[in-house]
Amino acid sequence: MTASIIPTLENLYDVTQEHQDRRGYCTLQWRRGQLLVKQPGRVKQPYLPSLDSKRSLVECLQHSPVTLVSIDPKLGEVLLRFWADACEEAQKPIFLSIPTSNKLPNQPWRQLQRLIDWIAAIVLLLLVSPLMLGLIVLMQIDSTGSLFCREWRVGERGKLFQSIKFCPHNITPLGRWMSKYSLDNLPQLFNVLRGDISLTGSRGWTLEDAVQLNKLPEIKASWEVEAQSHLLHLDSQTL
The missing domain is CATH 3.30.750 (Transcription Regulator spoIIAA)
Incomplete structure (x- = not known):
């Protein structure tokens, strides 16, 4: 039906x-x-x-x-x-x-960059996985809220994707410590694996930025x- x-x-x-x-x-x-x-x-x-x-x-x-x-x-x-x-x-x-007057990036180079990002993200995840597991345990002890939070962002070619982050309570010492050293952004390595963002590029626009500035990545769709x-x-x- x-x-x-x-x-x-x-x-x-x-x-x-x-x-x-x-x-x-x-x-x-x-x-x-x-x-x-x-x-x-x-x-x-x-x-x-x-x-x-x-x-x-x-x-x-x-x-x-x-x-x-x-x-x-x-x-x-x-x-x-x-x-x-x-x-x-x-x-x-x-x-x-997004505007159609802009040119696409060089495709062979883009594919190579994606491959490099994917390999680097795998290696980094293997290296920081003990730290991430430790943070998850500490966050469960520190608060009863959600461990992860998602935020809509605007990526390449204007595609919307959900950015993944740890969701610590910033009012706690653990939350302030994680925010200070950007440890709450570690789950974004999964976004790199999915091709949403690049390790060397921007993490994408927020929806608020896209609306208020009406300025998107200068890449033709x-x-x-x-x-x-x-x-x-x-x-x-x-x-």
């Missing part, structure tokens, strides 16, 4: 301020398997109730042919996190829209196509 983001297409209307004030309201465009999530405009399109509920959006994405979601950072941090959480649960990659995009107005029950 499939679900549909669009319940009906018979009643189209001009977007009003009332609809724009809804938490999940945005304009959707469809481009060769890619779903573009943009700022609302004065266009005729149906109201999409699925965008008001993360559970409904997850179900729609899971049963849709969408292979990639691209979202405009101008929608704001709340909506970015809402869509990112839904896409992660639906196992759909999500990117922030290779998944973008030049074909003319069309407004999402399909009556398929698979989206």
